[in-house]
Amino acid sequence: MSWTKHTDEIAGLDAPARALLDTLTPMEVPKGTILFCPGEAVKGYVVMLSGQVDVNLIGPNGRDILLYRVAPGQSCIQSTLGLLGGDAYTAEATAETLARLVLIPRDVFFALLDSSPGFRRLVFGAFAERMQSMMQLIENVSFMTVEARLAALILDRSGPDGCLHMTQAEMATAIGTAREVISRRLDKMAQSGSVAHERGVVIILDRSALNELVQGAAF
């Protein structure tokens, strides 16, 4: 009780949940690990402790689109879907950084759901959050131009130095378009003076211009 257990890193859990979860050993996976891929059977419920995992939907042509990102304390909804519906994974999860996580086996998961209000809130909350962001994604993909989504991406993911360190291919995946389109759009945005770009970096020159692009197609 005096030394730190891994469950301390998960917010909002109650005592019985912690007791059960502390019997599980967290695992560590290196950057680039594919945690699961389409068609694979579900092993259990996954809670992230640290690191960053991206979940992508993969198209037949190899093009893929970022469904959501899993941050520490959050869980991977894909696994829940499988546990509740019995279906296999339809998306692929990749560790973008070194990641630590706990895998909660199927039966422990259900026991916790019944016994721990805190765990229920955790699972429900994760569900609601993902659902919300997936609806946002559908809205973006079907109603916003590539330019607006790209501008939003640049603003969202850029560091405090006003730089975004991503390749065009990564950006394309993140907003669900093709690499070539990113190339052309970046050129256009560079011509208009709102950004500059070179190999692997985009530099923000005019924040307000980017903001206008985002608003432009949003309403």
Next chain:
Amino acid sequence: MSWTKHTDEIAGLDAPARALLDTLTPMEVPKGTILFCPGEAVKGYVVMLSGQVDVNLIGPNGRDILLYRVAPGQSCIQSTLGLLGGDAYTAEATAETLARLVLIPRDVFFALLDSSPGFRRLVFGAFAERMQSMMQLIENVSFMTVEARLAALILDRSGPDGCLHMTQAEMATAIGTAREVISRRLDKMAQSGSVAHERGVVIILDRSALNELVQGAAF
């Protein structure tokens, strides 16, 4: 105990859940009623008893896309999102037929979540199902051609007589495209002999041709 209560129409509920739910009065709404629209506050958790409700996402240009359809026994996930996350609705739900439903107020909803495993399963199941279908939707809009989605729609929604009674505008909404595109695609499909179409009706002429169109862009 001898006469039928409305909760009998909801499968998988246990005794405590039924007892609580039977204190609520189901309501009936006519066809065309808008149950909620973007920005509205969440009133409670909604369970359908009979009828058909469609939930659409609405774009800035008036174009809209069908997120999912709520069938009897199912619940509307939008409301759950609001209850759990506190956010307002971002989509619009319309009764496509006369519909009967129960509205479970916020506090009753949470009481049930804690007390009834059956209710939990109901809510979780609905969640998982919607999530799955939303992922399917994302996959469809971003990786399938309009032609493939249209073919799938015609096969899915047509009656046993091989006819689909929908206007082009309705089809456009259902698969998330514009009306004009439907018009052109239907023409093309009619030229190739797979369907015939007139005002408000599409008649299937060659089922296997349509199936090939669906497969064509799926893999």
Next chain:
DNA sequence: GAAAGCTATGTGACGTGGTCACACAGACGC
């Protein structure tokens, strides 16, 4: 440190899809 190889990027051509602005036709009321 030059050759070889890989990764990131630029570009033209082409087809599909979405938008706009109409024209037109069948259905319905009065």
Next chain:
DNA sequence: GCGTCTGTGTGACCACGTCACATAGCTTTC
């Protein structure tokens, strides 16, 4: 019969996705 409404057809145009390359910048290897 005359408007009106709703559903449909069409041409022009632009944004987007795909294919097939060309090029440029890093890295590895000997």
